Amino acid sequence: MGFFEFLVAVFLFKTIGEVLKEHIKKKPAPGSVSSDQVELLREEIRDLGMRLHHIEExxxxxxxxxxxPRGSSTPRSAD
Structure with missing residues (x-):
């Protein structure tokens, strides 16, 4: 490997490292959701569970x- 190829390889690795570093910085940290958002998600999940139960019924x-069988009717309750 010549000097020019060595410089290209170093520049390439440096550029890839910087891109990866910036990409990692832009990712939100795990657990960065507020407690209000978590509570809203819980309510939505609870609501969806109730809807699913109703649809299954x-x-x-x-x-x-x-x-x-045809001709038979289901008895209705007199509530």
Whole structure:
């Protein structure tokens, strides 16, 4: 390897190092989310869980309704 190739390799490694250093600086630190944002995420997850439960109940109801023999009706409660 000649002197010119050596200088190109050093410059290349230096440039790659600087780019990586800047890229690492720009990444947010782990755990940099505020407690308000965490609480909002918890509420959203709780809400989505309730919606999913409701949708699963509807799915099971319609699945049972479709599986019922024709001519039979499901009894309704008199609440």
């Amino acid at each position: 509807e799915r099971d109801f319609y699945k049972d309704l479709l599986a019922a």
